[in-house]
Amino acid sequence: MVGILLVFLSPTNGLVNQVIAFFGGKPIAFMMEPSWFQSIFVLSGIWQGAGWGTVIYMAVLAGIDHQQIEAAILDGANKWQRIWHISLPCIMPTAVILLILSSGNVMNVGFEKVFLMQNSSNIEASDVIATYVYRKGLLNIEYSFATAVGLFNSVINFIILVLVNAFAKRAGSTSLW
16 A cells, blocks of 8 residues: 555656646655645545445445335335435444444554655654554663553553443444443
8 A cells, every 4th residue: 555655646756746737736745744644644544444344335235135125115215215214224233343343443553554654754743652662662672661552552442442332332232242
């Protein structure tokens, strides 16, 4: 993903900067400017996860009983009514489970992608817990401190997971346990 981003966002011959230049703008060094890091990271994360999310939700939609849809059509339901009353209720348990599972990784934005996107120009905007632990633990040889930060991160993620699971169980009938 980062390799594709570097090619697309290259200030000299990247696709995005060629489009900007075509419309009369000046090329932007996206990966060198700290103000662009968070936007690029979030948008590339959405792009990266869209395929897997599509597979999951298409599998759920494929499991919907077609007799319900046909009955709704015979009763005069339009497309929006079928989506609202049939598709969304079938998707919600899966969406809740995926929300609970992803909430357990709220503080883990990942190491690899951030580390590969980091450079000396954007480090103040791109430093996250994982890269901080890497620098402190491996580069500065502070193993105990890095272990404590990693444990703290895991405990906070676990607490968030339990809280979101309890909220989902209270709000509806879907939860992990």
